[in-house]
Amino acid sequence: GQQLNQSPQSMFIQEGEDVSMNCTSSSIFNTWLWYKQDPGEGPVLLIALYKAGELTSNGRLTAQFGITRKDSFLNISASIPSDVGIYFCAGPDRGSTLGRLYFGRGTQLTVWP
Amino acid sequence: DAGITQSPRHKVTETGTPVTLRCHQTENHRYMYWYRQDPGHGLRLIHYSYGVKDTDKGEVSDGYSVSRSKTEDFLLTLESATSSQTSVYFCAIGDRGQAGELFFGEGSRLTVL
Numbered sequence: 498g499q500q501l502n503q504s505p506q507s508m509f510i511q512e513g514e515d516v517s518m519n520c521t522s523s524s525i526f527n528t529w530l531w532y533k534q535d536p537g538e539g540p541v542l543l544i545a546l547y548k549a550g551e552l553t554s555n556g557r558l559t560a561q562f563g564i565t566r567k568d569s570f571l572n573i574s575a576s577i578p579s580d581v582g583i584y585f586c587a588g589p590d591r592g593s594t595l596g597r598l599y600f601g602r603g604t605q606l607t608v609w610p
Numbered sequence: 611d612a613g614i615t616q617s618p619r620h621k622v623t624e625t626g627t628p629v630t631l632r633c634h635q636t637e638n639h640r641y642m643y644w645y646r647q648d649p650g651h652g653l654r655l656i657h658y659s660y661g662v663k664d665t666d667k668g669e670v671s672d673g674y675s676v677s678r679s680k681t682e683d684f685l686l687t688l689e690s691a692t693s694s695q696t697s698v699y700f701c702a703i704g705d706r707g708q709a710g711e712l713f714f715g716e717g718s719r720l721t722v723l
Binding site: 503530537538539540541542545585597598599600601602603 | 643645650651652653654655658666668669700702704711712713714715716717
């Protein structure tokens with residue numbers, strides 16, 4: 498299957514700081530998705546990207562679909578305590594037309610007040 | 611929130627016993643997925659379904675089987691549970707396949723002793 502490499506694995510930041518994380522693949526993706534998982538919950542979709550070069554915002558979150566189609570970036574501005582959680586990138590298996598979706602290993606974000 | 615329910619939410623069982631996890635949806639979505647989440651591994655796809663009686667393997671399908679006899683239910687079965695199958699299992703649903711906008715359940719924590 499596809500391998501999605503997420504970095505960093507974990508981040509410890511102060512409230513108010515900006516955050517950047519990224520996801521790379523050796524394969525080309527047609528879609529990049531970013532999910533967030535709060536402690537004890539299932540992941541929730543934050544942003545979906547469908548076009549190379551696309552830059553999409555959702556409040557304090559901004560995500561970009563890399564021009565090479567092999568990477569994507571997620572930025573969080575002015576972090577707050579409720580940003581704590583695990584952030585996952587995800588993308589579909591291009592070898593399957595049937596909806597197989599793969600996830601990266603996640604970036605664990607901790608925000609200190 | 612998407613209408614998706616997992617049961618049981620918590621289960622402790624012994625090695626060698628069969629276990630079935632149930633995912634029930636009220637959204638009439640075509641696609642249903644089972645993932646497992648383990649520290650350091652993120653979310654790994656076990657099996658997924660693209661319609662009633664239509665299923666396919668994911669990246670970690672060994673030791674698991676699934677069935678989907680009606681749109682709303684997707685069952686994950688461990689025929690003979692092993693300690694390596696101790697994990698948190700998430701069901702997800704979607705209606706766009708590879709476009710990848712999935713809605714996740716709250717997870718089922720399985721411990722195999």
